[in-house]
Amino acid sequence: MTDTIKVIVAGPRGRMGSEALRMIEKEDNLELVACIDHKHDGKKLSELDGLPAFDVTIYADINTCFESVQADVLVDLTTPEVGYLHTKTALEYGIRPVVGTTGFTNEQLEELTDLAEEKGLGTVIAPNFAVGAVLMMQFAKMAAKYFPDVEIIEKHHDQKLDAPSGTAVKTAQLIQDVRESKKQGHPNEKETIQGARGADMDGMKIHSVRLPGLVAHQEVIFGSSGQNLTIKHDSFDRASFMSGVKLAVEQVMKLDLLVYGLENLLD
Ligand SMILES: NC(=O)C1=CN([C@@H]2O[C@H](COP(=O)(O)OP(=O)(O)OC[C@H]3O[C@@H](n4cnc5c(N)ncnc54)[C@H](O)[C@@H]3O)[C@@H](O)[C@H]2O)C=CC1
Numbered sequence: 001m002t003d004t005i006k007v008i009v010a011g012p013r014g015r016m017g018s019e020a021l022r023m024i025e026k027e028d029n030l031e032l033v034a035c036i037d038h039k040h041d042g043k044k045l046s047e048l049d050g051l052p053a054f055d056v057t058i059y060a061d062i063n064t065c066f067e068s069v070q071a072d073v074l075v076d077l078t079t080p081e082v083g084y085l086h087t088k089t090a091l092e093y094g095i096r097p098v099v100g101t102t103g104f105t106n107e108q109l110e111e112l113t114d115l116a117e118e119k120g121l122g123t124v125i126a127p128n129f130a131v132g133a134v135l136m137m138q139f140a141k142m143a144a145k146y147f148p149d150v151e152i153i154e155k156h157h158d159q160k161l162d163a164p165s166g167t168a169v170k171t172a173q174l175i176q177d178v179r180e181s182k183k184q185g186h187p188n189e190k191e192t193i194q195g196a197r198g199a200d201m202d203g204m205k206i207h208s209v210r211l212p213g214l215v216a217h218q219e220v221i222f223g224s225s226g227q228n229l230t231i232k233h234d235s236f237d238r239a240s241f242m243s244g245v246k247l248a249v250e251q252v253m254k255l256d257l258l259v260y261g262l263e264n265l266l267d
């Protein structure tokens with residue numbers, strides 16, 4: 001029998017955090033031991049409406065939480081600034097972070113990579129936990145070898161804080177690994193309205209759509225003479241991310257460094 005993994009969830013009232021609670025409730029090898037939330041300090045999760053009725057305490061202060069509760073893993077599903085601080089603090093307390101929160105800067109990712117290595121602690125930061133999205137990114141990386149002209153269109157719900165999405169940035173980074181740096185479009189093109197051509201990453205354009213009704217969607221469009229290739233993924237429901245969160249929580253226990261991207265954990 002495998003040992004139970006003791007998990008703290010940060011952001012339990014959020015769209016992703018609440019889905020993570022529902023996932024943990026169903027899994028015998030995961031045990032929720034506390035939650036971190038800037039509201040409801042000291043309450044039990046079971047006192048909040050609409051969430052699984054776990055008899056665990058909510059802490060507003062992460063240090064108090066880590067000093068009061070013995071845990072193996074912190075699952076962070078909050079906001080970019082908070083998520084970064086949580087990840088750093090978890091590593092300082094010897095707790096392995098599994099981070100779905102997006103919007104970290106490259107400098108923050110580098111700092112966390114160094115800290116995880118120094119502490120010898122597994123850490124997973126995954127911009128997208130949906131297996132289909134991970135495949136979409138891998139297929140895009142494969143295609144970029146043959147189609148260097150590419151634009152990324154990501155579409156999300158209008159409550160999203162960061163743009164471009166973590167998934168779009170990660171996709172562009174994977175493509176950047178295999179293609180020569182390239183400025184796309186006409187060399188003399190001019191935007192008559194600022195932003196019309198989207199964000200630029202190493203010459204690739206990234207377009208961010210935000211609308212009510214959307215969940216998480218991305219198209220990677222490759223163009224070549226006489227042909228286009230479109231690789232597309234849709235998450236219609238946040239349950240789509242949960243098998244990836246579970247895998248990351250299990251695998252982070254076996255790691256002693258930081259991995260960035262769920263693809264590094266898939267067979
Ligand atoms: N990696 C992945 O597969 C996915 C990642 N995300 C990312 O996860 C993050 C959360 O997304 P959603 O759940 O949609 O957002 P949300 O806005 O529904 O939830 C964020 C939660 O964080 C809480 N929060 C804010 N400050 C806090 C603090 N100091 N301590 C504890 N909790 C705090 C808020 O109260 C809120 O409940 C975002 O960065 C998003 O981009 C979202 C979907 C999938």
Ligand SMILES: O=C(O)C1=N[C@H](C(=O)O)C[C@H](O)C1
Pocket residue numbers: 102127128129156157160161164165166167168215216217
């Ligand atoms: O905020 C979201 O919703 C999502 N965020 C992640 C991202 O920024 O890529 C993953 C997914 O796209 C949903």
